[in-house]
Amino acid sequence: MSEVRERLARAALTRVVEPGDELMGRWLLEHGALEVRSAIENGGVALEGASPERWQRLRTRIRAACPEADLEAAATAGTRFVCPGDEEWPGQLDDLGAAKPIGLWVHGAPSLRFWALCSVALVGARACTDYGVHVASTLGAGLAEAGWTVISGAAYGIDGAAHRGALAVGGATVGVLASGVDVTYPRGHRELIRRVGEEGLLVAELPPSVHPTRSRFVLRNRVIAALTRGTVVVEAELRSGSLVTARRAERLGRMVMGVPGTVTSGLSAGVHQLLRTSGQLVTEPAEVIELVGRIGELAPERRGPVLPRDVLPTDTAVVLEAMPARRAVGLTELAAASGAPSARTLARLHELRALGFVERGGDRWWLSVPKSAPRGHPIG
Incomplete structure (x- = not known):
């Protein structure tokens, strides 16, 4: 029975104050809904923190409240009134302290x-x-x-x-x-x-x-x-x-x-x-x-498209990066630019040629021209 009366009191108070009223929230925490409703309805000494004008407004509003009718109309429409402490009450709302909903x-x-x-x-x-x-x-x-x-x-x-x-x-x-x-x-x-x-x-x-x-x-x-x-x-x-x-x-x-x-x-x-x-x-x-979310629910890492040169071994990629952009180069010059011995540089050049990255003419090497670009001999 006390639970029903508590629910009725809270339903009545939703018509008395605006949402988030922290003074009302403190009263509810200190006295409970039944006592607060009774104090406002019966007059007497105002609860702490209320001015005479506000106390009178609360008394006027609570006289117009009819929580029984509100709860009955709500139930007929498929609506329920959920109070703190109910099984359905979201506990995280208690983080609002005195400003939590009635x-x-x-x-x-x-x-x-x-x-x-x-x-x-x-x-x-x-x-x-x-x-x-x-x-x-x-x-x-x-x-x-x-x-x-x-x-x-x-x-x-x-x-x-x-x-x-x-x-x-x-x-x-x-x-x-x-x-x-x-x-x-x-x-x-x-x-x-x-x-x-x-x-x-x-x-x-x-x-x-x-x-x-x-x-x-x-x-x-x-x-x-x-x-x-x-x-x-x-x-x-x-x-x-x-x-x-x-x-x-x-x-x-x-x-x-x-x-x-x-x-x-x-x-x-x-x-x-x-x-x-x-x-x-x-x-x-x-x-x-x-x-x-939970630990481990990570978003997939965003990356740009993987290019063929991205998967080259490191030493092969170094040789490719050392190739001049617009001219042919000899083995000795390229080995010096890449910082690798000539024999190793030549081996990497053959790999790059097989993969279509470079071309060879005699003892000169140059970057392959993309198929979409106008083709011409790069030797300058």
Whole structure:
């Protein structure tokens, strides 16, 4: 019974204060949800730290709260209220301390705790470029195919592209909303948010029917940062909510990553500043996984194409490098240039001739002309 009352108290308090209210967080840590709710409802002496004006606002708001109705409506819509201490509660949210959520309204079948254990945040500009959309959707799809949960904010631009990339490959994705889970925002993402709720998870701190505000988007970002092992920023201006997420992730000890863009684009200026100060540069899913995954999950080393001369033995390559570019050379001169005895130099020249690197005319040697280049005798 006490667990039910605790849940009701926390559900009521989600209607009383804004997400991330640290004063409320401290009250909950010190007194528990039941005592805090009772103190506000019954009046009396205000809890420590609350001004008379604020205490009155809290009392006004809690009188309008009806947690029983909220929980019943949520359950009817397939939404549950997850509290700290529940089996489904992601323990990493406790890293937020007094700013951790009072509880989370979760819509969707999977376990939030299990999905968040192996998750990455993909965030970025709303008014992004085609390049940003391509990068975000590719990263979202690649991470999801590798078994990672893609977490973002369901906003226009990079967020939407990240969710769509994960959904396109049947992967796991979570939308953390700045409204109630039953409020579609932005409206243009109605279909996307519906799909995330049906195939993945929608998560909100705010109770049902509550609409977003500018400040709630910023407050929502701390949950995205805390839920995940790392945050990847794809396109962000110097003043960007995505950078707020990245900075919060850094303070929480999470990995912070950024995808570089065009140096002349203002939409990449924030990412580039992040990379100069604290972020790790990533360009593909494997590089992200290397930074946030288990030991040994290394991205393949990137190399240019292997050229035939790359596989030559060292002493043979030395002779080839000593060959003049535009004229023929005799054995004595070449041996001096390569620093090897004449007999050894001659042996290496025969090897190079067999491999098609050099040609011979009498006692003179020269570099072979590539087949694509005009052919002519190089003797000068």
